[in-house]
Amino acid sequence: ILGASLIFGGTAVGAGMLALPAETIDAGFVPTIFGLILCWMFTFVTSLVVLEASWLSTCRSGGFLSISRMALGRPGEILTAILFWFLLTAIIVAYTSEGGQLVSQGVKEVALIEIAPAIGSLIFATFFASLATVGTSRVDTINRVFVLGLVATFIGLVGTGLSMVTISNLLDHSDWKSMYPTVISIGILSFGAQNVVPTLLRYLDNDPMKARQAILFGSLMPLFLYTIWEAVFLGIVGTSVLEVGNKMEVMSVLGQTGGSIVGNFVEVFSICAIGSSMAGASVSLVDFFQDALEQGGDDRRTKVLVTALALLPPVVIAYAFPDVFLIALEKAGLLGGVSLYGVIPALSI
Numbered sequence: 001i002l003g004a005s006l007i008f009g010g011t012a013v014g015a016g017m018l019a020l021p022a023e024t025i026d027a028g029f030v031p032t033i034f035g036l037i038l039c040w041m042f043t044f045v046t047s048l049v050v051l052e053a054s055w056l057s058t059c060r061s062g063g064f065l066s067i068s069r070m071a072l073g074r075p076g077e078i079l080t081a082i083l084f085w086f087l088l089t090a091i092i093v094a095y096t097s098e099g100g101q102l103v104s105q106g107v108k109e110v111a112l113i114e115i116a117p118a119i120g121s122l123i124f125a126t127f128f129a130s131l132a133t134v135g136t137s138r139v140d141t142i143n144r145v146f147v148l149g150l151v152a153t154f155i156g157l158v159g160t161g162l163s164m165v166t167i168s169n170l171l172d173h174s175d176w177k178s179m180y181p182t183v184i185s186i187g188i189l190s191f192g193a194q195n196v197v198p199t200l201l202r203y204l205d206n207d208p209m210k211a212r213q214a215i216l217f218g219s220l221m222p223l224f225l226y227t228i229w230e231a232v233f234l235g236i237v238g239t240s241v242l243e244v245g246n247k248m249e250v251m252s253v254l255g256q257t258g259g260s261i262v263g264n265f266v267e268v269f270s271i272c273a274i275g276s277s278m279a280g281a282s283v284s285l286v287d288f289f290q291d292a293l294e295q296g297g298d299d300r301r302t303k304v305l306v307t308a309l310a311l312l313p314p315v316v317i318a319y320a321f322p323d324v325f326l327i328a329l330e331k332a333g334l335l336g337g338v339s340l341y342g343v344i345p346a347l348s349i
Contacts, residue, residue, distance in 0.1 A: 029170040029235075161233075
């Protein structure tokens with residue numbers, strides 16, 4: 001159960017943490033935590049619905065597509081495929097956009113050369129596309145490095161920042177009207193791990209009771225981490241962050257307010273969060289295209305073609321709109337997440 005819980009929690013935690021501070025500053029700490037609890041409840045309930053649909057499906061070895069095909073027929077499978085494509089594409093657009101910003105910033109700091117964020121997006125996407133063509137094992141190795149860095153920098157960031165938290169910064173500002181849609185949409189996306197529920201059920205020998213426990217503990221993990229993350233961020237920067245014109249600059253405000261050590265942690269944390277999330281999302285989208293096109297072989301040329309079909313559209317969008325990170329995540333959470341994880345499984349039981 002512990003391993004299954006970690007799989008669920010690890011799938012949820014990722015680059016959504018970067019968007020949380022930017023999208024919750026207007027609401028304030030108390031409304032944000034209330035909104036995150038609502039998103040956790042949505043995730044937990046819809047995960048149980050997915051579990052029920054997986055259990056009732058006679059094809060237990062299948063995922064969302066198999067469940068929808070068995071319960072809703074060919075039209076349901078097509079609708080699910082479209083929603084999956086939209087969700088993963090929107091996520092990769094967001095990650096590629098923000099990854100390009102980080103690459104551009106990193107090249108400027110290390111090599112003292114300025115490159116446009118759009119060029120950074122191409123470099124970022126090319127790196128992960130090459131990994132996707134090599135295979136999941138190589139991606140897994142790179143992803144472990146990113147996850148290790150993510151955990152280490154998060155612990156360092158929290159450990160360093162907790163002493164700087166001021167309670168008045170957390171309680172002075174509350175705007176409940178700002179909770180929807182931004183907090184809810186990013187929250188739903190940040191908790192999203194319902195897609196691994198069929199896998200967890202198989203992993204736990206089709207035992208629904210164990211799967212329910214894994215979902216409960218696994219979903220509480222990101223709720224705990226996000227609560228600490230919001231407390232540290234808003235507790236340090238306070239209402240001064242509301243004066244920032246560009247929402248994506250709020251992370252740099254944390255580094256400026258918390259000092260050089262916190263600033264370094266923020267930079268590495270951002271890179272690891274985007275990298276780990278992009279690794280999983282890119283492989284998932286490539287595998288999805290392979291399944292949809294029934295091209296599951298190991299032929300290198302086929303793999304390159306499928307990777308290009310999967311990743312080229314989101315890369316082009318990110319190249320054309322380098323500041324689309326938050327917008328893409330909002331649409332992915334509110335439209336893709338609710339429809340795919342909430343509506344489709346409910347119709348399947």
